[in-house]
Amino acid sequence: TLASVTVPSLLAGCNSHDMSAMNMGGETATAVTEGSFTTPLRLLDTASPSGPLSAKSTTEAIVAGKNARVLGYRDGMLGPTFRVTSGATVDLRFLNALTEETNIHWHGLLVPANMDGHPAQLVGAGQSFNYTFRLDQAATMAWYHPHPHGKTAKQAYMGLAGLFIVETPTEKALSLPSGAYELPLILQDKRLDASGSPQYNPSMNDVMLGYMGEIVTVNGVASPMHSVATRMYRLRLVNGSNGRLYNLALSTGAQFWVIGSDGGLLSAPEGVTSLLLAPGERADLLVDFSSVPVGTEVYLKSNTFSGGGAQGQQAFNLLKFVVSKAETETFRLPARLETVTPLAASVATKTRTFDIGIAMQAMQGMNMTGMHTINGKVFSMNRIDETVKLGDTEIWEFNNTQGDEPHPMHLHGAFFQVLSRTGGRNALTASEKGWKDTVLVMPGERVRIVVPFTKPGTFVFHCHNLEHGDDGMMGNYQVA
Ligand code: C2O
Ligand code: CU
Ligand code: CU
Structure with missing residues (x-):
């Protein structure tokens, strides 16, 4: 084990054997062990999006009969599902009852930058913060999780994650299966x-x-x-x-x-x-x-x-x-769901290219932190990597042609459409025909997205492989 590491949470297990596996495609994935599929599925409880919400240490029977120590936004792992109609105001008094700092990022909600849970906006242990914002967006299922840099992976993994459903009259009119x-x-x-x-x-x-x-x-x-x-x-x-x-x-x-x-x-x-x-x-x-x-x-x-x-x-x-x-089904699959107007590449005012993956120079000198980079750079809290004009639409291209790891790239503060994928799978998937906030870039792929920037302020964009994000595969962009 390296003695001089500075990010112990990520580097505790670094050794020469691991070194030889790096970037060679030689990583070993933990195999899945299936259980007996006899424990009933838990249906997540819903809560009103105004009132108290706390992150705390709690217990949960992940495996029947064993009481696991976990983190949660409730008594038990995970968090309540918030369900709101677009246009409503969210007002949550968040209490950090953990022993370390945390915050909440609303992944998939278009909220003002100061409510977005940027890694610089932390809530200290024992401290509170009011997350207040008005929602105005299409019907979707978003989610929420912590975003303290270097600790996001651990906190989300230990159980801090919940769902946030936004509804609209347009969606209601489709009478999709409910209840x-x-x-x-x-x-x-x-x-x-x-x-x-x-x-x-x-x-x-x-x-x-x-x-x-x-x-x-x-x-x-x-x-x-x-x-x-x-x-x-x-x-x-x-x-x-x-x-x-x-x-x-x-x-x-x-x-x-x-x-x-x-x-x-x-x-x-x-x-x-x-x-x-x-x-x-x-x-x-x-x-x-x-x-x-x-x-x-x-x-x-x-x-x-x-x-x-x-x-x-x-x-x-x-x-x-x-x-x-046995029940009688009367629901018919609707032919049309929602108007998704495709954004043409020609409306973009600028194209930015991001090389994503392992920067070899970051590996040299055995500096084992921050191997995962964007354009060769490790995340820096106060550095603005990209400056965007409010109201502009841009093309962002993620280039994973040098790497051998999948990178799901995520933008805060914007939804985008996927324009093209070349290399690798060479095609868009069914779900990429709609608005996205995270796009998978497989090894060998170059994926172009078109993004309208409608929210002012500083947001992050990063790989949603949470270890990669914590390792530095994240940047700041500022919309002004
Ligand atoms: Cu769900 Cu910045 O992430
Ligand atoms: Cu997000
Ligand atoms: Cu990644």
Whole structure:
């Protein structure tokens, strides 16, 4: 172990063996161990977006019968789901009841810069902060999590993450499956010790690949099951994992529909048989159980995929549905969902290019911090990397052609559309036909996005592999 490291949380496990695995594609991914799929899925409780909210140390039975020590925005892991109508005001009195600083970033909500949970806006241990903002955006499922630089990965991993659903009359008019037929789901993988508690002590391998666990949880429960009726279900998923990608599919191989993405509904449903979901991304899906015989078990699973190195080589189940009740379905898949006007590349006033990945110069001299960079630079809190004119639309290009790690790139303070992907998968996915705030850039890929900047202030953009972000793969941009 290196004695002189300065970021112990990320470097505790650095050794020469890890060094040899670096950037050679030789990383080893933690394999997933499936449980028995007998524990009922936890349905996340909802809360009003005005009132108190605290981050605290608490307990949760991630694995049935074992009381894990975790962090949460509630009594238990994760947080309440906020559900509001666009136009409403959010007013949360946040108390940091942790023993270290934290803050809250509203991932997917367009909020003023001073409410966005920039890593410079910290709330000290025992301190409070009022998150107050008025929402004005399309219907979508956003989420919230901490953003203290160097500690985001650990805090989110230990359980600080929650959902935030924004509704609009346009969406309501579609009468999409709701109530018991709408399931908001948080996917996170955990590495548990003998007591069933998640441990966060990343090795160098984990910094390269992202911290992965052998236990995949859905809403904080390992290998859960859920009884469904013969109806259409709306599954609203966020990949809240630090580094793991999920290639979502049904065990029957059946088609399902993508109806929405990070920033709202697509213009029309897109039928798919699998969908890759990277950390930070959301998927709004319709799954049709209406003609599945009662008694059938159908798993939501993750299929293998290419480009992700070792982690893409394993298929595993996430959640078991048991079709247990016959009901008559009257819902019809709408032909149109929402107006998504494509932004033309020609409206952009500027193109910026970002080389993302490992900077070899940062590795030299055994300075093991900040290997993950954007344009060769490690994040610096007070450096403005890009200056953008308020109201401008720009093309940002992420270039991962030199690297061998997937990087889900995320912008705060803006939604964007994906223009093109060359190299690697060479195509856009179904969910990339809508508004996004996080876009997956696989090894070998060059992805161009078109971004209208509508919020003034300083925001960060970063890789949502949380180990990469904490390692420095983040920049500041200022809209003025
Ligand atoms: Cu969900 Cu800056 O991230
Ligand atoms: Cu965000
Ligand atoms: Cu990354």
